[in-house]
Amino acid sequence: MSEGIVGGRRVVLEAVRAGRASEVLIAREARSTQSLRELADVCRDAGVDQRVVARAELDRIAPDHQGVAARISVPEPIGERQLSAWPFGDQDVVVALDGIVDPHNLGAAARSAESAGAVMLVTRSRRAADVTPAAIRASAGALLHLPRARVANIPRALARLQEAGFTVVGLDESAERTVYDEPCPEGRIAIALGSEGTGLARLSREACDILVRLPMRGRVGSMNASASLAAALYAYVLPSRTDVGA
Numbered sequence: 001m002s003e004g005i006v007g008g009r010r011v012v013l014e015a016v017r018a019g020r021a022s023e024v025l026i027a028r029e030a031r032s033t034q035s036l037r038e039l040a041d042v043c044r045d046a047g048v049d050q051r052v053v054a055r056a057e058l059d060r061i062a063p064d065h066q067g068v069a070a071r072i073s074v075p076e077p078i079g080e081r082q083l084s085a086w087p088f089g090d091q092d093v094v095v096a097l098d099g100i101v102d103p104h105n106l107g108a109a110a111r112s113a114e115s116a117g118a119v120m121l122v123t124r125s126r127r128a129a130d131v132t133p134a135a136i137r138a139s140a141g142a143l144l145h146l147p148r149a150r151v152a153n154i155p156r157a158l159a160r161l162q163e164a165g166f167t168v169v170g171l172d173e174s175a176e177r178t179v180y181d182e183p184c185p186e187g188r189i190a191i192a193l194g195s196e197g198t199g200l201a202r203l204s205r206e207a208c209d210i211l212v213r214l215p216m217r218g219r220v221g222s223m224n225a226s227a228s229l230a231a232a233l234y235a236y237v238l239p240s241r242t243d244v245g246a
Helices: 009-017 034-046 055-061 080-085 103-115 133-138 154-163 202-207 225-240
Strands: 002-007 021-027 049-053 068-074 093-098 120-124 148-151 167-171 189-194 210-212
Touching (some): 002 009, 002 055, 009 021, 009 034, 009 068, 009 133, 021 034, 034 049, 049 055, 055 068, 080 148, 080 154, 093 225, 103 133, 103 225, 120 154, 148 154, 154 189, 154 202, 167 225, 189 202
Parallel strands (some): 093 120, 093 189, 120 148, 167 189, 167 210
Antiparallel strands (some): 002 068
């Protein structure tokens, strides 16, 4: 596991809930609020130590800390080969990100994926963002809950998922059919998307079973990656799940 420090009340709360926090640091000057009281209760229930420190210490180790920080451990991601043996459920959803390089975009995409019930996030190991405190903060702590696979080759990872029974759906703005034209397949689904600038790489696009796009009715021709992912998950994938609303 890698270790680090994250700041921010929501992120720290999720770190404790996910079992990733070893210590919570609270600024001596922090005003008691409902969110701090909730954090104290969660720490107490989880057996996580809380320590009061000078705000200057938090300023040094965790920018934008909102008076709270935590020392955390982040599990190492699994590799490509482990994807085939992962104990996926019959209707599981996996999200594969092909070339997201900004940690904030990675975090926002992870937040969309985890909120929609995705069970794993797959990212590239080269020329792509890794999990950093900035990414964890942008994810509102979702990256501490969501299992990850970090792979050298996205098309090969998609093939591993297909071998495990997944239908791979690529989000591609040049696709002929929209999410309203193409019914979402049943069973295990992997949603693949690329960066805002270049979209899916050619080999990743060719590895997909289905390509769909989001209909654009405004003047702007595209949405950012996390917004596109959220729209696809909630408008296309989740309505096809038999356990939706559970």
